[in-house]
Amino acid sequence: MSIFPKVIVLATSRHSHGGISSVVMAHEQTDEWRDHGCKWIATHRSGSKLTKLIYFFGGMARYLWYLPWCDTVHAHIGEAPSAIRKRLFMKLAKLTGKKTIVHLHAFDMASTVDGAYGDVYKSLFSDADKVVVLSEFWKKEVNKRLHMDNKAAVLYNPCPPAVSRQLPPLEKEKWIISAGVVNGRKGYADLIRAFAMIAPSHPDWKVIFAGSGEIDKGKALAEELGVGSQIEFAGWVAGEDKDRLFRRASVLCLPSYAEGFPMAVIDAWAYGLPVVATPVGSLPDFVHDGEDILLFNPGDCPALASQLERMIDDRELRERIGAASRTLAQKTLDIHTIGRELGKIYDSLTLPSTHVLNK
DSSP, rough: OOOOSSSSEEEEEEEEEEEEHHHHHHTTTSSHHHHTTEEEEEOOSSSSSHHHHHHHHHHHHHHHGGGGGEEEEEEEEOOOHHHHHHHHHHHHHHHOOEEEEEOOOOOGGGTTSSSSTTEEEEEEEEOOOOOEESHHHHHHHHHHHHHHHHEEEEEEOOOEEEEEOOOTTOOOOOOOEESBBSGGTHHHHHHHHHHHHHHHTTTTTTTEEEOBBHHHHHHHHHHHOGGGGGGEEEEOHHHHHHHHHHOOSSEEEEOOOOOSSHHHHHHHTTOOOEEEEEOTTGGTTTTTBHHHHHEEOOOOOHHHHHHHHHHHHHHHHHHHHHHHHHHHHHHTBBHHHHHHHHHHHHHHHHHHHHHHHHH
């Protein structure tokens, strides 16, 4: 096998906290990643300005070394800073005749194509040979604004296998977990307010936030509402710590105002963990309220409190929704199924069309 990659994958570092790094780490586990000679080059890492600069210039140096030998450059982009960083990399790819893929993970079209940096996104999409989006919803949104025609392709975020799938189940705790960055878009304050409405009736239940961000503000709000003893901020969790948390929790709640395709929900499905969430981003493409998820509108704290109480009071409901979501994870979003779809996208750019059709 060649020491030079055939596909350069540009994304944030695996040490960054967020969905994009989780998606790329999942892709790394597939046969297609190896078969197509993929190499992940980190162009960003969460941290200080100095850390970000080091990763940017270090990533550029590695990119320039490998670029002459590759066939395809696959750039994962999210919000405006990510798109701005990637534009230079992608311009270099086009100048050297490489095939390019822009993989959009943005959570809100108003902050991307329609926002202040709309020209950056439009330039990236226009130059790309393929634009990958997270669901049919996002494909419609992109086509409506940019008329991508056949350039846009849907690739769902993969559901990596739960670390503990082959292990005996752990005893469930009365925990509602919320995984992801603790900020306003994720609706953490709504979850605290909603739980405070029902906490007196359920003193043995608690909410655990697994993520970095506005932790001090969250703790202050919990104390103000009198639920400080039932709200815990665990910080960012990964590996075995994350595995234990998801195995022992009873419910996952994601009260977001906007999402692309939330990896926290996909992770929960991998563990058969029932989910309470808002119908944002790609979720409406997959879920049915009351069957494989419980839904509520963003910002509606009384509705969220009601849905949480339904989960708390009805163990049979939790088990039924958890089983349905696990089925969804193991079929539609199975990591190897998604890997094969990504392989087809790579092949469509570099192989004769008849070969791709016959695969």
